Amino acid sequence: MRRDMDFCIDLLEGFSKGYFKSSFQLRDMDDKFYLYQLELLRDANLVDYDLLDISGGYGLKYCPKLTWEGNDFLELVENDTILNKTKEVAKAKGIELFSLPIDVMKAYLKMQTNNILGIDL
Numbered sequence: 001m002r003r004d005m006d007f008c009i010d011l012l013e014g015f016s017k018g019y020f021k022s023s024f025q026l027r028d029m030d031d032k033f034y035l036y037q038l039e040l041l042r043d044a045n046l047v048d049y050d051l052l053d054i055s056g057g058y059g060l061k062y063c064p065k066l067t068w069e070g071n072d073f074l075e076l077v078e079n080d081t082i083l084n085k086t087k088e089v090a091k092a093k094g095i096e097l098f099s100l101p102i103d104v105m106k107a108y109l110k111m112q113t114n115n116i117l118g119i120d121l
Contacts, residue, residue: 001036005098005105008037008046012074015047015064025057038064044102046070069106076109086112 011034014020024031035058041047042064049064066074077083086109090097097105114121 001033003040004033004037007033008041009074009077011037011041011064012046012066012070013078015066016071016074018063020060020063023054023057023059027056031057041070044069046073073106073109076106076113079113082109082113082116085116 011020021031021034024035026032035051038047038049042049045067047064047070048067050061052059052061087097089112090100090108097108100108113119
């Protein structure tokens with residue numbers, strides 16, 4: 001399985017509004033995909049959650065909580081001006097933004113935010 005950044009961003013947006021899937025079946029490929037993306041978000045320190053073992057699968061104890069970094073990241077990608085400009089610059093260099101490692105992507109989004117705001121660091 002591979003990371004799907006569009007799906008991860010959709011998850012973050014949903015979690016920020018209290019929307020989440022609460023139970024998962026071990027044999028369901030869509031559930032495995034969801035859990036894999038959720039685990040990647042936790043690995044990137046964007047969310048925190050408690051997963052419970054239940055009969056035949058797993059369940060979330062509560063809606064995954066966005067961390068401070070998760071909130072910052074979501075604010076960057078929800079801003080169409082910042083996201084589109086960052087995608088344009090990356091594409092001009094022959095790179096798809098969402099194919100970059102998460103730390104590079106976050107740094108690139110922050111750099112474009114600073115450029116748009118005229119902040120020199």
